[in-house]
Amino acid sequence: MLVLTRKPGEGLVIGDEITITIVESKNGGVKIGIEAPRHVKIYRRELYDRIREENIDAASTWTIDDIVTVSENIIRRRTKK
Amino acid sequence: MKKLVTRFGEIEYSKENSLHFPQGLVGFENLHDFVVMPNEKNGPLFWIQSVEDPEIAFVLTDPTNFFLDYKVVPNEMEMETLNIKDAEDCHALSVVTVPESKEISLNLAAPIIFAPGTNRAIQVILENTQYQIRTPLPKVEEMKPAKTKKAKKKQAQPGASN
Numbered sequence: 001m002l003v004l005t006r007k008p009g010e011g012l013v014i015g016d017e018i019t020i021t022i023v024e025s026k027n028g029g030v031k032i033g034i035e036a037p038r039h040v041k042i043y044r045r046e047l048y049d050r051i052r053e054e055n056i057d058a059a060s061t062w063t064i065d066d067i068v069t070v071s072e073n074i075i076r077r078r079t080k081k
Numbered sequence: 082m083k084k085l086v087t088r089f090g091e092i093e094y095s096k097e098n099s100l101h102f103p104q105g106l107v108g109f110e111n112l113h114d115f116v117v118m119p120n121e122k123n124g125p126l127f128w129i130q131s132v133e134d135p136e137i138a139f140v141l142t143d144p145t146n147f148f149l150d151y152k153v154v155p156n157e158m159e160m161e162t163l164n165i166k167d168a169e170d171c172h173a174l175s176v177v178t179v180p181e182s183k184e185i186s187l188n189l190a191a192p193i194i195f196a197p198g199t200n201r202a203i204q205v206i207l208e209n210t211q212y213q214i215r216t217p218l219p220k221v222e223e224m225k226p227a228k229t230k231k232a233k234k235k236q237a238q239p240g241a242s243n
Binding site: 038039041043044047048050051052053054055056057058059060061062063064066067069070071072073074075077 | 089106107108109120123124125126128136137138139140157158176177178179180181183185188190191204206208214215218
């Protein structure tokens, strides 16, 4: 990983289209400004990571039998009054 | 008809029952094409199988089956990716996680927006949302009335119940 030291007001340029500015640093938090084209998706990493992990779980842990069981349960819920 | 060998065995598909994710899904940005597999049982679940990776398949559902007032509106950029002009030309789907307990959960924090007219879909991450990544199904006694497609436009009250 490239590690650079920046001060508030300073910034970085990534490629031709992305500019990062350190806006403020206080109480252990850093406020960052990002300018990027609209098509570039920007997420807080912990959120992105959690969604990614959930997708990985959702993609591989089930079987066709599970779908049958769960579907039957859902239908049973619906007929319950 | 094309054939595909998956972890569930061999499946057949054609262009009509395939779904294109121009940007892939979160963590699966390299997977763009999926086959839509109907549920052989009744009920609101169905699944999509990756064409590119036979190991990868997702269970999906229309979340309004369980959460009547759930709605995701795409932004301009997302509409462009879906190749639609009107935000009404798409609707949300949720990725379903099926744990060993079979107590399924819906990922309401990262819905899939699906445009039936163009067969395209994207997964979006909702920022600053109350919705949870693992939202359990509502308890049976809290279940909202079963909806029809038209119910969405009626703006039913979130708390309404039978």
